[in-house]
Amino acid sequence: MRVFKTRTIATDACKKGRVTMGGAPVKPSRPIKEGDIIDVKKPPITYTFRVKATTQNRLGAKLVPDYLENLTPQSQYDLLEMTKISGFVDRRKGLGRPTKREGREMSRFKEDTYADTYFLDWEDDDEDE
Numbered sequence: 001m002r003v004f005k006t007r008t009i010a011t012d013a014c015k016k017g018r019v020t021m022g023g024a025p026v027k028p029s030r031p032i033k034e035g036d037i038i039d040v041k042k043p044p045i046t047y048t049f050r051v052k053a054t055t056q057n058r059l060g061a062k063l064v065p066d067y068l069e070n071l072t073p074q075s076q077y078d079l080l081e082m083t084k085i086s087g088f089v090d091r092r093k094g095l096g097r098p099t100k101r102e103g104r105e106m107s108r109f110k111e112d113t114y115a116d117t118y119f120l121d122w123e124d125d126d127e128d129e
Helices: 007-015 061-066 074-089 100-128
Strands: 019-021 037-042 045-051 068-070
Touching (some): 007 019, 045 074, 061 068
Antiparallel strands (some): 019 037, 037 045, 045 068
């Protein structure tokens, strides 16, 4: 996984305090060494990486896993998935109309939610008798 697509975006993230080492924000020019743990906040989740090795040259995206170990807990990825799902229910103002795909996913989500609620209520009614 490539952490940031460009150096400019990485620099901006450092300046905004979204990149930390040991809980302290880092500057873009901060040198790193093997074993350093780096936290990167990309809302809504925080990725955690351990530096396996350093290099003097810039790398292609495919070579990044050789130098970084992803330590991000599964709970963070679950949070990301929940955020994606809830984005269809609570759409922010100014995003325009939902795309065709988003509309289908909203309909599917609503149908599943309604079906779960209906059948749960129906099963509870049977138990009362």
